[in-house]
Amino acid sequence: MKAVVIEKFGGPEGLAVVDLPAPVPGRGQVLVDTEAIGVSGADVLIRSGALAGYGFAEGHIPGGEVAGTVIAAGDGVDPAWVGRRVWAFTGTGGGYVEHALALAEDVVPLPAGLSGVDAVTLGSSGVVAHFGLAHARFGPGESVLVRGAAGSIGITAVQLAARGGAGAVAVTTSSAERGARxxxxxxxxxxxxSGAGGAGFDVIFDVVGGAALPSFFDRLNPNGRLVAVGMVGGQPPADFGAKMLADFRKSLSFATFSAGTVPAADLRAVRTAQFAAAARGELQTVVHELLPLERAGVAHRKMDSGEVFGRIVLTR
Incomplete structure (x- = not known):
């Protein structure tokens, strides 16, 4: 089968298309013939080498989510999965392939009317947006700022906050055109x-992190909460908490959120509901561009440019 591997950490030119033996599902696994593969910010960070200290090595296959048809099931898996169209979480990698392995507990059937492209645009980002807002204790009537709203996580968070009765939903983004969308x-x-001109938020949902993160504590109301769900802009300064301490009387809160802390059954339930909502047209997915698997390097170059609005999806 064709696969895309990280031959050398660094730029997109370090990605290479190779031929590998088709995998065989082990106990508790299914094998998915992929039709759509999501390209994420995490894939870009891994490819750059920024996460090499977290166990990633050259030779790694990126990609954490795919959609397609189950073509084989391992021991202990209901054979009824074979032939079903599904979304599947492949973990911290293994998705940029023609045939992807996934644990059966990380597979969700696709409803009629939902494409594989839409599934990988929503599958991972949707649960981060849902549980990230819950982690921030967001409630109706509260004002929310989504920092870094142009990616698929931010786009979904904007919709969920608005549907959840937010008093206001502000966003940071890089252009008037993106703002209009x-x-x-x-x-x-x-x-x-920079968030200039914005203040009075009960919740800040932060995908960006980076050096500017501490300045956003100034935008929070008393008892305000900033939840970091990503660090696509890099790590904040080591002393970023000093800003909170300086505003001690405002009783501000900071937290991180990772979907990896949510039980698999809860993730599956929310994904199932969100896929159904998307199939009904109640939740929008935004696809920046479709590219064939062999052009994964081009996808990463576009991600590096910072010009992507929504999700790039690799197809077969």
């Missing part, structure tokens, strides 16, 4: 990347 999805206020 985010307004169509539920944003009420558009700020530049």
């Amino acid at each position: 985010l307004r169509e999805l539920g944003a009420t206020d558009v700020l530049d990347r």
